[in-house]
Amino acid sequence: MAKMSSVETYVTRIRPAIENFIQQPNKANLSEVEKEVMGFDFGQIRIFQIQIVVPLVIKLGELTGESQELRTSLLDCLRHILSKLYLTEEKALRSILVVVLQQIRDRSGSAMQPDLSEEIKLAAVLCITMALQRSTSDVLETFYGKEAVVVLGQILLTLIEFISKERYRKLVNSSLEGLMVLFYVHDDADAGDVVLRNQIANTIFIFLPKIVTVLFKTAMADDKVGESTKSLGIKALGRITCIMFEETTEEFIKARYDVNAFQSLLSTPNGESNELLNDVNIFGSKRLSLEQNEERLKKLQTGLRSAQWIAATSKHMRIIFVETSILRAHSSVAVRRMYAEMCCLLLKNCAHNLKHNFIHLLENVLALSEDEEKDIAKMCRENLAQLQQQPSCASIFDENAEILLDAHLNKWPRILQRCDDSEQLSELLFFKGFLRNISADKLQLLLLLPKNLELFVMCLLTALDQRTSRELLNEEYSLRHIQEGSAKELAAQCSKLSWRQFKYLNSKRCLDVLYDIAALLGAEPSLNRLIFDFCQDLIERRSSAMNESILLMTLMITPQQRVARESRLSLAQLFVDQLLAEEHWHLALQPDAAWRLKVDKPSSWFKDHTPGLYSSAIEVRTQDCDSDDETEPVNSRVSIADAQFNVLHTCLVLDALGHCAKFIGDTFDRYIFRSLHKVLLKLASSNTMVHEAATFSFVSMQLALKYAAPSHFIECSTDYLTFHMNALLRKSPESSEAVDILTVVLQYSSRGNVPHLESIFQTICDECAKSHQTDNIHSYLRVFNAFLRHAVSWQSATAAEIADIQMHVDEEQNILSTWLNVLNKQPTDTPVDLNSAPNEEPDINMHGVEIEDPSAEPPSKPILPQHIEIVKEIISQSIKFLSQSEQAQQILALECLISGVPLLADYEDELLPLVHLLWQPLVENFSQKNSIELSRCFSL
Template structure:
């Protein structure tokens, strides 16, 4: 009894407590409701919303009818000025309470729907403001969402679900005609609510009956979804997201496998038994089968959004596909493949959120592989994979970048989906493997027309090789794809090939590609690229043997040494040569990639065969081939644990010297050895390496004396040139740079005093008719101290020269003597280049220098005539300037008499040809232009080194003045101005007066001091002043006092 009494007391206490709260809530809401029913303005609306926020949900639920009274009154009044406030309050109420009474629900439902339609014509949406429509739709969504299941069943049990259908119709009109994005999204959400909220029912039969009434609305709704997703990208992405969500919601609930009658579901673990006893289910099953084609068509439209620009659309598509693959694989059997492909494509999406969710969905598919139905799904995907391979080439050739990327992502995704467990099984089919390789060959078609065949004479330097990144290794001339515009496609294809190598039977695939390499010569470039990518990241038990076989395949003489130049008697055309350059680059790159894929211990075994051929490529005169060689040797050094490429070469120099020795003895058969030799000699790594070069060059020097080897003389010359340049670089590195610059002339005397002295001497010269020999003796008489110093220096040099010459200097002398025999050749400039480098090497050995200069002089003079080719004339001038800088006065007299007139005449005659040359003209690539540029660049130093007098400087200055013309190329104008500036540093008086003669017609310089004579400057009549005045004024202006 005591317990019962306590229980009764607790209930009484609880009832009293709830009553107290109810009274408090009523007291809170009543003033606000009274104010709102009187005037639903903004202030009263805010007051009522605040009151509802203060009241607990359970109390507000009990007072819900009381709060609805003012709302219903104003909704019926249909006054647009207060509608927004009423709807705002209703929304707040519906967020905190749910309507459990069918009459109340239907009353509010009708009032809200009526707000959206005309009274006279209910089929037309009323012309309200977008904000009011939005508020109505939001209120309806909350009303339906928060409705009790009993209320919803009443609504769905109506005849034909008339109220549901009518609101769906109104929402579709809003979606099609309205412009406000959020309004259209809420309308789509409203449809989704109407067609999915019945799912709260647990009983299967009730659900089935409701679906039977709703299926009549599904085609129209799916049609609206299709229209939305097919709109342009101008449409806001949120609308597309809502449409995709509506599609998957309806499909997964109404068209799901649960209502399909089959013996079993072939794609899911759960089987659905046939139940013919249920007529409703049989009718629904028949309806699904009748409309399956339409459902697949809608799914096709939805799958197109996987290429949508906004990532949230793609994210929603992933969610929708995941839902459908878990619930609708039987009802939408024909769309299963496209849904899987969508997930595969988006699993490689650039947006992390999309990629993560898609990969999670793909992982679920992997579990299906391991389940009891894996065979049927694998067969389905194999068939789809083959279909994909059949269509990819056409898409790649005809589609834009987005579709190309989609197809490549799909191919990559299929390979990932098959995985290591199934890809080998798929590719065991010859049809699948051959088709896959053929497709990869087609999409990897390489562009060859952009490859340059111009050769570069510069020596490749391993000291300055740049580090190659992954992006740089793709953006190279020999890997430009015809069907793609950027390197991202190549990166994607490279990933696909690596996956094939990792997941497939790499030994089987590699051998198959090697067979294709030999049998399909037309596609050898693409096959080579495929081999490189498929085998570059592999570590199988047969990998080493496979790599060795591929290396042997690449290094076959007929394959490795392809013609890259077009000769008169050659059958190779430009296109073939360009293709060969690409093939050589790919094989060079392939060697390094294949070797670097091996463990370090196995790499050293392959280096014996690979390093020397790669050095040949590094030294190639073709830019792309050399770049491929540099990239390859950098990769080998990095993967093998070497400090840099130089360290790699030096530590493997023993067997490299063996290659050099053997190939130099048969130079005519192995001309490429010179490319590798240039690279080796340019290392500057020490006397030991130089000594090994000395031995090699000695052998070549002996061969050059063989009268039966004259056809190889050009190759011998290249070896000599390389060696002499190597010695010169060593000399520059080991010897401190001597300062040959003379101190500038003291400027204590002003320019005017120099002019007076000049005038006095010229007057004396004219009166006595003196010859040049007089002035030479006069000059020598003024420099006794210098002569004494030179004698002392000569004595010291004699003592130094008694020391034995270094072996490499003796070798340089021997080379120069040998080269002199080929100097009379009219068209070969290489002997002149060798002599020029040799003179620089022996410049500090005067006992050897002057006799060598004397031997060179006579054959050199034959090059300075009007018939000499421009390139030979240029190289001869370079030798002459080197002689002037090293031998100086030793060649002064003979230079003035034998070569200077020819040089000035050549400058003057060529000035006419370079005048008025258009910018960008082919003339700027000609040897004639290069010769002009070289002479103008070196002529000032030549004049200064040989101490020209005014008369000789005047002739030279006149020849250069032709290039001050404004119609000459700007580079030649600048070089001519530099000529006068250099001479001015030592001969300021002469240059100042000479420039004045070019600038003024006639001018007389007088002084107030009677002791100073009057000086007249006469105009030169050789030049058009209007054409040269600009450059002359630029020269004179900073010289004026």
Template sequence: MTEMLRRLDASDALREVKPLCMRFLKDQSKENAVILRRALEQLTDDACQELHEYLLLPLVLVLKKEKREALVAETVASIRVVLEKTKVNDESLFSDIFLQLLFVVSAVKENLQVSSTSEEVKLEVCNALKSLINCALPRVLLHLYSLDFRLCLSHAVTILLLLAEKERNRKLQIAAMECLGTLACNTVNDIFKSAALFEKAGNAFAGFFPGISIALTRVILDAENRSQKVSAVAFKIWGHVIHICLGDTYLEALCPDDEEKHKTKMPVVCRNEEWAKSTAEKLLILVDKVLPSLAMCADHVKLAALEWAHTLLLLCSRSLEVLAPTVLQMVLALSADDSERISMQSRSVLDEVANQMLVLDSLSLTEILEEDFHRTLGKFPRIFRTGSEDEKLNLVKLLCGYLRIFRTKIAKILMSPTVCQRLLGILFLVTEFDTGKLNLLAEQATSLDFQNAVDPAINCCRNQFMHFTNMNIYREFTIVCKLLGTYGDIMMLMDALRNKIEESARHRKQAILVLANVLRSLTEDTEGGHASAKLEDSGFIGSLLEYFVSKNLWDLPLTGAGGAEGTADAIQQRSLCIIPLDKMNSNILQSCLLLDAVAVLSQLSSNFQPLLRICLCPMLEKADSPNYLVSHVACTTLWQVARACGYSSISELIHHNTDYIANTVLFKLRHPSSHGDVTRIVQALAKHSDKSSAGLLEDVGHEVLNALDFCHKDNALPFLKVLASIVVYLNTWFPAAPKMGGLKDSVTMQMPPSKTFRQFVEEFHRCKTLSADMEFTDEELESSEAVPEQDVCDVEMDEKPPVPGHIKLLVQVLKRCIHLQSSSNIYIQTAVLSIIKHAVIPMSCYQDELLPVVHLLWQPLVARFQKDDWHLCAKAFEVVSSLAETSRDFIRERTLREVWPRLAKFLHSQHAVSKNKGKAYEITSAFKYQLVLLRQLGPISCQLEVQEQGIDLLASAVVPYLELLQPLKLQEAAIECIENLARCSADTVWYCVVMAHCTSETPWSPGPPLQPLPLRQTPCSENSNVLRVMAFLTSLDEQQE
């Protein structure tokens, strides 16, 4: 038909459609049915409303007689088109169409079971029935739910349930269930619905409720292997039917209808409390069968199940109270689903249930939930010892869900000491630690970005739990603690946890972890603001902080027997007390957890500044712990505390609290025997301070020197470590000013390149003769000496700048190192050499203070080279390198006279030992000493501007290492050393190289005036190292020319 039919009025529409209807009645073919359906689709709603009886009459007549499936499907489709555009207010017409549509899919000879007609016909019938119910007005619907029509309605429900259960076409199953939902007063015309209509529908479907529930249960369970969408629709329709029949609102408004019941002899269900209770008990059986299937369902099925649960828990809470625990367990499990949408929807349902419990004060439901809560707690020991990770996660999620429902009732539930102790015991079981692993001791630094660390506790606890490795379980545990902190009695919980910490060491770590997470909930949730203020006002935070840093909890041994730290008595005591591995791991974990708890307390308090006097020095002590994990967590805690107090960095925190840091440190330094931790405090103080705290370090350094003066030499190591830390950071804050000289300047000190060797000899002879002929009188000598004296006086009259405090401290430190160099303790010797090496660098600009100390240090330092401890010799040589950089001319002659011969002797003697050695030799201290000498002798010679005699001594010892049989690293270092020596005296180096590698039986002379020697004109080409050195010497000559 044309588009103009859309705008036709009723008379015009009748004029156009009537011929088509007549033709269809005469010739009942599929083609005519299709033409008629298309024409009906073009009609307007108003025209269709006026003509609906005329249009439906021929279609119903054909439907009564026709058996051809294709024609029946088209006819039913035409009926559906008309019904979608009209409203039916005639009960007889409604009944006629309703019954006729049912007859199409019913087998009369088979007790009105579903006929064997095609799926297309069944689908069209379901859609037509749905449209018929939707277009029926309330008066007609009341007739539908009346007792007179009950048999027809019963047959319709039976047919639709059979279609939903038996058919395999998904569209047909869904259409049948949606049609069933429409029959249950779930129509699109909400404006026509009334309380009376819902009451009639509930009364009618109460008789069908068992059959509907059983059939839909089968659909849900059977659809697991076929269609998830079918299960979702089944949950939706089932929930609506439950709401119609058992909704609290409908049951409350129900009035007795005995008069209507006496009109029929049919069995009629009376919806009363007894019926509701009986139905709920039977429904529980079906629910128990259905809910386990949700674990493997798709997300949209879980969402539909949540809507179904929402109906049961909120709209039928009183009538189906017996189902609440079972349904709640399902919602609780889904509240922690991996899908964010499902978890959010589940938590929304739980929140509504919790709010309803508060409003209605449902004691019976609360009692049931509490009973199930205790039953759930009883499952934890078995599941966490023998269950899988998924079972453990689901169980913790279930516990979390129960607490989310209880909310404000948590405080009341935990008022029972038995329940409180049981819940804490479960939390301790969940977080039980496995301290028998090596990973805590082997933990190494991966990143120093502790400022960005959010939760250091989870990092130190990772992979340490005994009963699980899935960290999702730990996250659920933190949510449980958050709920306890938000809704529980915080003071009661703190007292219970503190008692657990004090009772024994078995659950101490778990109790600290639970306590920290409970307190953290007060910092994250706005509802915890009142509780945190209450804790602060009561002084509980300060009291708890003092308890955390008490000696019994805080001072734990973190290393095993042995080690060099501490006094001689302490080392001997540790050697007698071997700490087991599990005990060390336990101490490491406890230290990390305590530090994290301190960080939480700092964020909880609005004014934590006054409490820094309690915890700042203990935190600094942990920041220098020998265990990296503890040190890293301590640094993170320091940063969080600094941020909580309004500081931008740890150094600023230290700078603004220097008063009581200094008081604490100075007091402990005066009593070192009872405060062994003071050394680590000072080292951490130096590490995390900046230049602004130099004054504090100076005061601490002088106090350390005083303590060092009163201790035995063998007990000096801890104080030397403190001084070493102070010296290193003073060296960083006050670097030496750059000095002229070194590798580049040493080249300019050589003879002018324009003179040949012959010219040099002639000039030397002339100067020597001239100096022998000159004679000075006493007056001339006095006059010549008068000028420098006057110059000196002028210089002395200039006022010297004041010596900085850190230079004075370094001078005192170096003076203490003089006699300590002779100690027999290798650790003390190493520490002293390290101090000297770093302390002289900042003093390079203060020669008047530096040189006298260097003079005193020199003889003990030289004595280091007389022993065969190559490790100490290497450290001593590093000190010589630092002195060469700072003192230069002052130690040049001393070095050439006292150090150079000993170094050359070692290199000569060790040359034969290192020949043909493999990789194993490279780990020996002798090799390391050789390597240090070969790498540093060249730069030191350039800094000291060593002349020919000293260069000859060194070059003769270094050149043998050019042999290809030496280890490769020594060869490379020897080449580099020779090149640096050549910059001081190229001729001397050349002579040493040719004497070692260019000898020959045939004499050779570079010129007629010179006596021939048994040398080759060119070096041996087999040694690439020699060729490389000779090429460098040639290039150096070309640069000078």
């Protein structure tokens, strides 16, 4: 019944519709044909396939040159019919391909027809693709022969032209899909049909150079072409290259398991011809006639895809694999995945035929084995593992390690200086994959050579090269707030490490890979000591790369992963000893005034206003009165560049110390006596970057030793700090270092610590009273300001506690009074004993408390609290500096008075004399034009 229904459908509906269209070819009749064939079952009666397809193909040929819209619709209809059946005759396939090509190419087939719409181009490409896909393997084996080279060539050149010139993305993508179908490497192709694949490769190998060139340009095109187009270009490039170079013969299969044969293939062959059949634009050449093109084609067809051709072509493919290596760092996951598939495919199936490119394929797979996308990394690692399981490739990494390392280390500086993010990431990924796959013994053997070690470490230090800028010299003179919070909050606040400013690396993904490389080196005991000793030698020799050496050692020794902890721990202890050396802690962090003048001096205005002969003379005169003529030797000055280097060095030392503390853990307490006062000294620095680095180091030490809060850490270390401050003051009473440490200690301390610091504070007050101590006045005022600010906070906290206690006392007194009233109340129901004697004792409910006599003598002057005495002394000292010409001292003095005067509000006898002393200089300061000073004057 089904067959009868199909016959009936064909006879009564499809055939009349086709005949009507053939007689009157228009859009309406074609729509009727499409409607009738839409639900027809072509698989039941094969004879009707010919009766339907042949008339439509013939009519398509007759319509060549007619309406493009009609031909486009007919091509779509024909494609739909082809999708429902299988072509079982080679003649049918050839006829369809020829007729379709006629719709878009001229009669000679050497060029495209002019003024074609994108729709008809797309319809032709899809129809050709469908015809090839729906052909059986027997038909394809017959079709791919020398007789079909002309048709194949026209199809190839059509697809290549669309890929390289068209902007319509759907047309380009369909052409790429069609190209893979033509080479029998599409997703549905039988990869196990070695005979057919070899036959196809032997038939169209002469077009490979042109195809590879266009696909290479597509893969490397700008991202504007779209992710799908780039991915398809890479996919087609890899699969077409694979079918051309895959090893399917017995000798190649044998070579995979023969070490000697593999080594001979990798060695440079002698006597090979370097000629490559690269003149393949057979049909599109405008210089030659059709007859000349056909003659050249026959000449090319006389040769086969010989071993000589494969070897010569492999050499010319080198540029493809070198240039596309940048794709392993592409931002698109789809592009990287497709490129990884391409490299794995070629490394697996074409290692011998692509012997000149084996190293490039290997390094690409090595780099992609460290990709951040897990499935890409897994695919590449499995490919490497499979490769190493082959006897011929078991030691392939160690044997080629020196070649790979030398090649990449030599080009690494140039890649860094170009500052191309993708190029840098591509190279860093290779280094990471290389270090993970090579054996530690082999790498140690390479680095034992001093030349190799120096080149390797200096390349790492170049990658870590730090950038100096004017931001390193930013200063902040105001007293900073204390950082409080939980351990996680403090760690998060200090984890920015903003002083690490890399000169060449700008992206986070590059830095992450670089940090991983340093961690891999530190995880291998046989390597980390070699590199550690080399870097320590650079530091001791005061090398220009000493900052980068400290950073590299930090990254090696203190990574987040706890691999090889014992080996790292011994290095961390040596590293801390190096960091705590005095030479790192007493560097000039500010440039000399002379250098500041030179940098800020506007010299260009002379040239602008006095051009010509006099400009040079005027500049000579300005140089004569410049600061360079001072008696101080130029070499002893601190330039801006020197100060920037010193600030960066200090920050990196603090950075390293903090990371070492976190890595070592609670046993870091052995270093607190030597390190804490140094860190607190930098914490008091006015340099913003140094303060941030010191904060990171201090918080890291606190967390490592598991203190709950910074104040608790300081209080538990008061003895250490007092020892060092006393030592500094004994050594030099005007020491600014002791003052700076005391400033920070006051910030982090509670009022319970003041008695421990009383003697030190008194020494500073005495020194400040001396008129000749002008150099350290700024530091002394900062100490006073710190004490007063925190005295305010201590007083408010104390007042709250007293108020709370007083509230409890009042409550208890109320309860006591209530009970006394109850006990003393005369009960009415109790009988009175008349014989009892009267009670001579006073009534306890009565006013047993004696009222003070107002005429009594007033009490003597009360003894002031300790902190009030200190506040008085600070205010009296600060008043002296209100008339100073130094703006910074005036501002600090005003801030001291603003904080100190309210503390004496309850002590009028002490406050009034100070106000009398304060009033005149305060009024004089109102004449200042500086808004900062005026605002503080009004606040006071």
